Every structure is written in C-alpha cells, then in structure tokens.
Amino acid sequence: MVMRHDADASTALLEQVNHALNNGTALRIQGGNSKAFLGRQVAAEVLDTRAHRGIVSYDPTELVITARAGTPLSELQAALDQAGQMLTCEPPHFSPHATVGGMVATGLSGPRRPWSGSVRDMVLGTRLITGFGKHLRFGGEVMKNVAGYDLSRLLTGSFGCLGVLTEVSLKVLPKPRQCVSLRLEMDAAVALRKLAEWGQQPIPLSAASHDGRALHLRLEGGEGSVAAARERLGGELLAASYWDELNEQRLEFFADTRPLWRLSLPNNCALLDLPGEQLIDWGGAQRWLKSDAAAALIRAVVGTLGGHATCFSADHCDTPFQPLAAPLLRYHRQLKALLDPQGIFNVGRLYAEI
Incomplete structure (x- = not known):
C-alpha cells in the first residue's frame, strides 16, 4: 500500500470557493491548463488546483488508485507503470503539466477507448467542493461500488461546471x-x-x-x-x-493550420463527404477533420448519421461543443442550478446558457 500526503490544499480551495460564494465572484477552475483550448473562454478569477496534489493511496492488488486533482497525470502514470499497471482509457496529455483533475473534467480518452472503456468507466469515486461551499465525497474506492449511476460519473466530462473536483479514485488494470x-x-x-x-x-x-x-x-x-x-x-x-x-496530436496531420474537428460517429459509418482532410481513429467511431468548412455544414453531415462534432481549435467557433436540443439544454441548466445555484463555476465553458 502506497500512502502519500504530498500537499493537501483542500482547506485553501474550500476557503476560496466560500469567499467567491459570499462575494458573488465567478471562478475559472484550472489545473495544468493543458486543455484550455477546449470549450468556450471563461472570464473569471482563477482557482488553481495544482497545489492540491499527490497520490493518496495505491494498492496494486486492489487495482485502485486514489489521487488529488492537482496531481500531474505523468506522476500517476509513472506510479502505475512501476507496478505493471495502467489507465486503460489512455488519456491524452497535450502538455507535461496535465493533471488528474483535468483528465476527469475533460473526459478525453485515447486510441484504446472502444475496446477498454472511457475515463468515465474508470472513475470509482470523487471528492468535490460544491456550489453550497461543502467538501463532499461521492462514490467509493473499491470496484464493487461502481454499479449504478452516481455523481462521480456525472462529473466526468463536465469541464468544471458543476464543482471543484479535489480527489478521484480510479480503476486500473495490468498492462x-x-x-x-x-x-x-x-x-x-x-x-x-x-x-x-x-x-x-x-x-x-x-x-x-x-x-x-x-x-x-x-x-x-x-x-x-x-x-x-x-x-x-x-x-x-x-x-x-x-x-x-x-x-x-503530434502526427503531421495535426500540423495543418486549418481548424481541427473531432467527429464522433456510430460504428461502421462509411467515409464522410466533407471538405478537408480526415484521419480515422477508434476503428472508425472517431474521425479527426482538418477543414475550413462552416460549423453548420460539418454538423449537418455528421448529424444525419447520428453523430456529433466538437471543434478542437480555440476561439474558432462560438459553440465548440455540439449544440444541445432544447430538452437536453433544459436538463443541463436544471442540473447546473441544483449543484451550482449561484453559478460561479466555469460559467459558459460548455455552453453560453450554462
């Protein structure tokens, strides 16, 4: 059993959140900022999680690792590598400064995803500073607790819009x-x-x-x-x-100066008739597109196949993520209101209305 207490800064983070709540100050949550290009820009006071770091517990025989949100992703993966284990979701870094919290908040998975699952599938439990100024724990630290739906899964891919992720327990597997x-x-x-x-x-x-x-x-x-x-x-x-x-994203394909789009599609879709260059990933379920085509055209083509398109180029598109249908947008807004009633966390990062 590895027990480490590198730096528990949860008290300082909680104080900053409560100060923001008392003063109506919006917060922009960030770790290594390696994925700041994703989503809409947030103009707010920075809440930096990097001081809250370290592997809290890791027992390779239990196939579970728990780490604070500001822990460098490379540090966590190095610990797993020494034990012959890995995160099967293969999360991208995009920078040496990528953190565990950013991995969960963005929910991005690598080439192994269709065969081994996503980041969301690896999350067993989390700790979160909520919009009520409380530091709460959700889920568990053992795999038997993963059955059913819980808030920890909901936080994955939420881009910090629902609260400040401070700790996460992840399922790992042997290489x-x-x-x-x-x-x-x-x-x-x-x-x-x-x-x-x-x-x-x-x-x-x-x-x-x-x-x-x-x-x-x-x-x-x-x-x-x-x-x-x-x-x-x-x-x-x-x-x-x-x-x-x-x-x-270091292949020659990604060096093209045209905007980058990530197209998520059902399995077994044929080639897409879109301007630009395409790179196929995930066995065809994910396509990378370099194109000057309008967002409306790209999303119309992908939408007819039941897929969606996300713009990976910063500031190119005012709605980088696939626009939500009215019922889904209503649910998102209701969820935001329930978990962040004063609307201080990463406001507008996902959508202007949230």
Missing part, C-alpha cells in the same frame, strides 16, 4: 503481456470495411487508425493470440510510438 503494432497498405474505404468485419471476430485489437494512406492496428493480449492475429493480418511492423503521436 497486456504482449503488444504489437502493424501497418497495412489499403485505402480508407477498404479499411473501414475490414474493421467492420474484424469487429465480429476474436481479434485482440486495442487500436485502429487510418491516416489517409494506410491502416494502423495495435494488437494486445496473450502471446499466442497476438502472434496468431499478426500472422493472419499480415502487414509490416509499426513503431509503438505511433499511438502516442496520434493521442497527443
């Missing part, structure tokens, strides 16, 4: 025994058909991407299953670093 990456020459249309076919078969895929020229696959699992799949699929070996480059 796979074998990992091989392959590159197969084929066009995108053929790759999507192949991925749909392979999705019905016992192939140990953990990542699948097409960069416009070739299909890239990652196989993970036992030595026998990975070796058999590699022999069946063919192709040439691919450097494992490709997946980090994709996840951290």
Whole structure:
C-alpha cells in the first residue's frame, strides 16, 4: 500500500470557493491548463488546483488508485507503470503539466477507448467542493461500488461546471503481456470495411487508425493470440510510438493550420463527404477533420448519421461543443442550478446558457 500526503490544499480551495460564494465572484477552475483550448473562454478569477496534489493511496492488488486533482497525470502514470499497471482509457496529455483533475473534467480518452472503456468507466469515486461551499465525497474506492449511476460519473466530462473536483479514485488494470503494432497498405474505404468485419471476430485489437494512406492496428493480449492475429493480418511492423503521436496530436496531420474537428460517429459509418482532410481513429467511431468548412455544414453531415462534432481549435467557433436540443439544454441548466445555484463555476465553458 502506497500512502502519500504530498500537499493537501483542500482547506485553501474550500476557503476560496466560500469567499467567491459570499462575494458573488465567478471562478475559472484550472489545473495544468493543458486543455484550455477546449470549450468556450471563461472570464473569471482563477482557482488553481495544482497545489492540491499527490497520490493518496495505491494498492496494486486492489487495482485502485486514489489521487488529488492537482496531481500531474505523468506522476500517476509513472506510479502505475512501476507496478505493471495502467489507465486503460489512455488519456491524452497535450502538455507535461496535465493533471488528474483535468483528465476527469475533460473526459478525453485515447486510441484504446472502444475496446477498454472511457475515463468515465474508470472513475470509482470523487471528492468535490460544491456550489453550497461543502467538501463532499461521492462514490467509493473499491470496484464493487461502481454499479449504478452516481455523481462521480456525472462529473466526468463536465469541464468544471458543476464543482471543484479535489480527489478521484480510479480503476486500473495490468498492462497486456504482449503488444504489437502493424501497418497495412489499403485505402480508407477498404479499411473501414475490414474493421467492420474484424469487429465480429476474436481479434485482440486495442487500436485502429487510418491516416489517409494506410491502416494502423495495435494488437494486445496473450502471446499466442497476438502472434496468431499478426500472422493472419499480415502487414509490416509499426513503431509503438505511433499511438502516442496520434493521442497527443503530434502526427503531421495535426500540423495543418486549418481548424481541427473531432467527429464522433456510430460504428461502421462509411467515409464522410466533407471538405478537408480526415484521419480515422477508434476503428472508425472517431474521425479527426482538418477543414475550413462552416460549423453548420460539418454538423449537418455528421448529424444525419447520428453523430456529433466538437471543434478542437480555440476561439474558432462560438459553440465548440455540439449544440444541445432544447430538452437536453433544459436538463443541463436544471442540473447546473441544483449543484451550482449561484453559478460561479466555469460559467459558459460548455455552453453560453450554462
């Protein structure tokens, strides 16, 4: 059991929140600020979580790690790596300063997500400073408590609009025994058909991407299953670093100066007829688009397929996240009013109306 108390700054954070509540001051919650480009800009007093850091507890035999929100994500992953374990959601960093709280608040997952789950699936429990000036605990620290719906899951991907996340307990898993990456020459249309076919078969895929020229696959699992799949699929070996480059948006594709869009789609969608360049991720369920096309056009095309589009380029679009239908927006506003009645936390970060 690892017990660390690097820096518990929860009292100072709670005091800042209560001061803001007493004075009607809006707060902009931030950690490493590595994902500040996502969402709408927030003009408010900064509440910085980085002083509240450290791994609170970690017992590899229990497959659970608990850390404070300001803990660098790299520090948490280094502790897991020493024990041969990992966060299967493969969260991107985008900066050496990325924090655990920012990972949960943004809810972004990497190439392994369709096969191993999202950040939300890893969250077992949280501690939160609420809009009532209270420091509360939600969920638990053991996997048996994960059944059912709880506020901890709701906080994941909420971009700090519901409160100040101070601590999180996460499910972790052992690293796979074998990992091989392959590159197969084929066009995108053929790759999507192949991925749909392979999705019905016992192939140990953990990542699948097409960069416009070739299909890239990652196989993970036992030595026998990975070796058999590699022999069946063919192709040439691919450097494992490709997946980090994709996840951290360092591939040549992302250097294009046009706005970047993330398109989330149902499985087995065909190629999209949109201006610009596309990169396929998540076996086709996520597409990255570099395009000067209008937001309305992009969202209309994606919407006809039952998907949604998020703008990843700061200040390019006044509504970076997919606009909500009136009933959903009403629910969001009601939830905000219940958890942050004075409306001080990251106001307008997700939507202007929230």
